Amino acid sequence: MNGRFLSAGVFMALMLSSLLAGHHGYCCAKEAIAADLNQALVRTLEEKRDNFVSQDTIRAYRCLRETAKGKVLFAVADERFCRNLIDGRLRKKAFIAFDAADRHCLNGMQEAGVIAGDTMLVSDKATGDTLAVKGYVRLSAASVFSLSDQRLSFALALSALAWLLCSWVVLHRRRAEVLADSAVYGGIYYSSEDCCFRDACHMPVRLTPMQQRLLLMLWEAPSHSLAKEEICAALWPKKEDASDTLYTLVKRLKPVIEGCSDLRIVAYRGRSYSLEIKQLSDCQENVRKMSV
Numbered sequence: 001m002n003g004r005f006l007s008a009g010v011f012m013a014l015m016l017s018s019l020l021a022g023h024h025g026y027c028c029a030k031e032a033i034a035a036d037l038n039q040a041l042v043r044t045l046e047e048k049r050d051n052f053v054s055q056d057t058i059r060a061y062r063c064l065r066e067t068a069k070g071k072v073l074f075a076v077a078d079e080r081f082c083r084n085l086i087d088g089r090l091r092k093k094a095f096i097a098f099d100a101a102d103r104h105c106l107n108g109m110q111e112a113g114v115i116a117g118d119t120m121l122v123s124d125k126a127t128g129d130t131l132a133v134k135g136y137v138r139l140s141a142a143s144v145f146s147l148s149d150q151r152l153s154f155a156l157a158l159s160a161l162a163w164l165l166c167s168w169v170v171l172h173r174r175r176a177e178v179l180a181d182s183a184v185y186g187g188i189y190y191s192s193e194d195c196c197f198r199d200a201c202h203m204p205v206r207l208t209p210m211q212q213r214l215l216l217m218l219w220e221a222p223s224h225s226l227a228k229e230e231i232c233a234a235l236w237p238k239k240e241d242a243s244d245t246l247y248t249l250v251k252r253l254k255p256v257i258e259g260c261s262d263l264r265i266v267a268y269r270g271r272s273y274s275l276e277i278k279q280l281s282d283c284q285e286n287v288r289k290m291s292v
Helices: 003-051 055-067 079-083 088-093 141-147 151-181 209-220 228-235 243-260 278-291
Strands: 074-076 094-100 114-116 120-123 130-138 188-191 196-198 225-227 263-268 272-277
Touching (some): 003 088, 003 094, 003 151, 088 094, 196 209, 209 225, 209 228, 228 243
Antiparallel strands (some): 225 272, 263 272
16 A cells, blocks of 8 residues: 555544544533533422522513413523532523423523523422423533543544654655665656656656656666667567657657656657757757757
8 A cells, every 4th residue: 555545544544533532522521511400400409499480580471471472481590500510610601491381381492502401390389380490501612612521632633643744754754765766867767666757846747658668768778768669669569660659659758758857858860769858968969060
């Protein structure tokens, strides 16, 4: 398996595990908050069962409910309920809401940034009413996240970043070693590790299979030069005359090589092809012109 894909796969696995661990911690925090609300409400009801809500509050609730046609939910910031919460960070934002337990009973407060406990039924002896009571706390998602245990998530995220850094260092050193062991000619080199040509930025040179074979032949040839007959015999052994095919292949390969390196393919009177550095080939061409 390619080392780069392995490194990327391990990094993604660690980051995904970090996200899943963070989500699990967040959900556990919400469940712990709801459990705290429930135990605080149970203790509060045990302490105030005979006089949980004042008569004035009940009368005001009935009037509003008749006006709103049953769509009323009363919220009370009860000091005893807040004091019974185990987590002191919730006390300033916690409250109790109640509604009549009948066919008009609402499902509770439905809005973002609110965590609710379980619904509990309470009978008021003075009025004979049965109330559906529930504890709430106003907390944003960020606040819940801050209350959750994210040590595992952070550890996995740090491990992912450390792995990414180590992988980058190893890859950089490996590229440097490959470059040191490889012969660089005209700004490109052949990487035997992945069997491709790479430019000065270590990016692969995009070549077709036939272009790759021709360039590799010129690359490995003495003086980087080969006769036309030798190239045709190697690339198209069953073809009697492959001159036109070779000409087309060289014509398409030239702009690719010249665009990513300081090399160019030079044809010598249609008899041979040579892979030369541009400046040197220009000088050689000038010498030939002067000699003529």
